[in-house]
Amino acid sequence: MVNKHQKISKATMSRFPRYLKALRNMQHEGKEHFLSSELSEATGILDTTIRRDFGFLTDKESLGKRGIGYDTKEIINILNNVLGLGLDESIILIGVGNLGSAILKYNRWQYTVGKIVCCYDQDQNKVGERFGVKLNHIDDLEKTFPEGCKIAILAISDQVQETVDRLMALGVKGIVDFTHSHFTVHDDVVVQTVDVVVAIQELVLKMHANDE
Numbered sequence: 342m343v344n345k346h347q348k349i350s351k352a353t354m355s356r357f358p359r360y361l362k363a364l365r366n367m368q369h370e371g372k373e374h375f376l377s378s379e380l381s382e383a384t385g386i387l388d389t390t391i392r393r394d395f396g397f398l399t400d401k402e403s404l405g406k407r408g409i410g411y412d413t414k415e416i417i418n419i420l421n422n423v424l425g426l427g428l429d430e431s432i433i434l435i436g437v438g439n440l441g442s443a444i445l446k447y448n449r450w451q452y453t454v455g456k457i458v459c460c461y462d463q464d465q466n467k468v469g470e471r472f473g474v475k476l477n478h479i480d481d482l483e484k485t486f487p488e489g490c491k492i493a494i495l496a497i498s499d500q501v502q503e504t505v506d507r508l509m510a511l512g513v514k515g516i517v518d519f520t521h522s523h524f525t526v527h528d529d530v531v532v533q534t535v536d537v538v539v540a541i542q543e544l545v546l547k548m549h550a551n552d553e
């Protein structure tokens with residue numbers, strides 16, 4: 342369906358997940374159609390930008406219908422297709438300390454990318470359940486690994502490379518990395534690093550650029 346794919350700019354691509362998240366919420370609320378102005382309100386992105394971005398999604402004259410707007414389900418499907426995302430990604434979380442607990446508690450995953458299906462920690466005392474999610478001991482990773490899981494969130498402090506190696510052996514292809522450790526992965530594994538300090542550094546650089 343998407344054959345203008347190669348022409349989509351990085352800036353446009355980076356807005357697609359924001360559209361997707363807002364649209365899944367709308368869909369959940371029973372909204373079958375939406376106007377670009379409504380999506381603009383939900384995302385804070387100008388509706389002219391939204392309409393231009395949507396122009397990259399299809400070769401059709403227009404995705405929207407006059408007076409009705411866009412079909413929520415259709416746009417969600419197209420965005421999923423472009424982003425290669427499923428609604429039901431099974432995600433695991435490794436390390437349920439301060440940060441891991443906060444991530445687990447943040448339960449607005451639904452209708453976006455899937456959910457954390459279980460988590461792991463090396464602390465035997467934590468085994469059981471946390472915020473409604475099963476918490477296993479890391480020694481049982483291979484025994485309890487959820488079928489088809491491709492994404493892991495790392496919020497651990499020890500034995501990072503060893504843990505990453507075990508995850509890759511189980512078929513994990515994407516890692517959201519909160520650790521500040523260096524580790525290596527196979528060519529077919531993608532790592533997305535999240536670092537508050539780096540974010541602040543980037544923010545300060547942008548603020549300086551604004552001052553010039």
Ligand SMILES: NC(=O)c1ccc[n+]([C@@H]2O[C@H](COP(=O)([O-])OP(=O)(O)OC[C@H]3O[C@@H](n4cnc5c(N)ncnc54)[C@H](O)[C@@H]3O)[C@@H](O)[C@H]2O)c1
Nearest residue numbers: 436437438439440462463496497498499519520535536537
């Ligand atoms: N990226 C960021 O912006 C950011 C911000 C804060 C902390 N961090 C990093 O995130 C990690 C966690 O921070 P925290 O404050 O939650 O620490 P924490 O000590 O509170 O929690 C770490 C948890 O991971 C468990 N753990 C450690 N190694 C493990 C392993 N190999 N397997 C399974 N469980 C393991 C511990 O038992 C503990 O429960 C640290 O590496 C920290 O440096 C990153």
